Amino acid sequence: MLTVGVDIGGTSVRAGVVDKRGTILDTARVGTPSGADALNDAIVSVISSLTARHTISAVGLAVAGFVATDLKTVMFAPHLAWRRAAVAERISRKIDLPVVLEHDANAAALAEFRYGAARGAKVVTLIAIGTGIGAGLLLDGKIFRGAYGVAPELGHLRIVPNGRPCSCGKSGCWERYCSGTALSATAIELLAGHPGQSTVLAREAAGDARSITGRKVAGAARDGDPVALRAMAELARWLGEGLALVADIYDPEVIVIAGGVSESAPLFLDDAREIYRDAVTGAGYRPLARIRTAQLGDDAGLVGAAALARDVVNGHH
Numbered sequence: 001m002l003t004v005g006v007d008i009g010g011t012s013v014r015a016g017v018v019d020k021r022g023t024i025l026d027t028a029r030v031g032t033p034s035g036a037d038a039l040n041d042a043i044v045s046v047i048s049s050l051t052a053r054h055t056i057s058a059v060g061l062a063v064a065g066f067v068a069t070d071l072k073t074v075m076f077a078p079h080l081a082w083r084r085a086a087v088a089e090r091i092s093r094k095i096d097l098p099v100v101l102e103h104d105a106n107a108a109a110l111a112e113f114r115y116g117a118a119r120g121a122k123v124v125t126l127i128a129i130g131t132g133i134g135a136g137l138l139l140d141g142k143i144f145r146g147a148y149g150v151a152p153e154l155g156h157l158r159i160v161p162n163g164r165p166c167s168c169g170k171s172g173c174w175e176r177y178c179s180g181t182a183l184s185a186t187a188i189e190l191l192a193g194h195p196g197q198s199t200v201l202a203r204e205a206a207g208d209a210r211s212i213t214g215r216k217v218a219g220a221a222r223d224g225d226p227v228a229l230r231a232m233a234e235l236a237r238w239l240g241e242g243l244a245l246v247a248d249i250y251d252p253e254v255i256v257i258a259g260g261v262s263e264s265a266p267l268f269l270d271d272a273r274e275i276y277r278d279a280v281t282g283a284g285y286r287p288l289a290r291i292r293t294a295q296l297g298d299d300a301g302l303v304g305a306a307a308l309a310r311d312v313v314n315g316h317h
């Protein structure tokens with residue numbers, strides 16, 4: 001049996017045909033359009049291009065947003081056009097296949113549990129560090145969604161009282177200190193506090209401070225730029241502090257670090273582990289979660305959504 005997984009991100013809609021071992025056999029992608037109807041049409045078109053070439057049993061959509069516990073409705077997706085949208089029903093009618101929705105971080109956590117870095121672990125937390133933080137939680141291999149489908153929204157835990165303002169309306173949220181966006185903000189703060197430092201980043205900022213992206217900070221840190229390395233150390237600190245909170249709440253067996261920023265893990269993960277080890281409650285007297293980087297990369301959401309669609313067909317959901 002083959003299923004299709006679709007990852008619906010802010011910039012592209014990527015679909016893949018996935019087998020029971022989590023292997024992607026074929027893919028299709030289009031840019032993400034802005035309107036709700038155009039988005040539905042784009043999803044139908046990528047799925048149809050794959051169902052034309054393969055016999056598919058069901059489709060899973062990984063969505064960057066709140067999915068209701070019926071796994072059919074998108075309640076809210078900050079970077080997509082859907083608001084209280086009956087997405088599964090609309091797509092299903094057009095392609096004549098069962099469709100299930102899942103939050104992208106939950107889907108990624110499921111994929112890492114079945115096929116990747118968290119294989120077989122009893123309690124898994126996935127922290128996807130990109131523009132912000134996405135989080136997924138698995139208990140005994142099952143996705144934990146909370147009572148209303150919103151859990152776990154870890155990126156907006158307040159970690160710094162009166163800290164940096166967040167787009168969610170609060171301030172001091174974890175993702176304001178531990179994300180690609182945070183790397184950029186920290187580097188810009190450091191440069192402003194120490195004018196005259198002749199570093200690669202300072203020269204970059206002289207043109208336009210906004211051009212300092214998280215990716216550029218990571219690149220400069222790799223080249224030994226002192227400001228970039230300090231920004232990385234700050235990220236490691238807040239990652240470690242945040243992971244200690246996560247461990248206090250969930251006591252996970254494995255924590256998977258995913259997302260674009262995880263590609264720079266050699267620059268911060270060992271430091272973050274050390275801070276986490278010291279900050280967790282009962283440090284030294286409890287077994288600690290293993291912290292690993294994701295194995296499935298960008299494909300995790302797609303593969304997890306396809307696995308969930310398989311479960312639905314098999315009656316495991």
Ligand SMILES: [Zn+2]
Nearest residue numbers: 156166168173
């Ligand atoms: Zn927030």
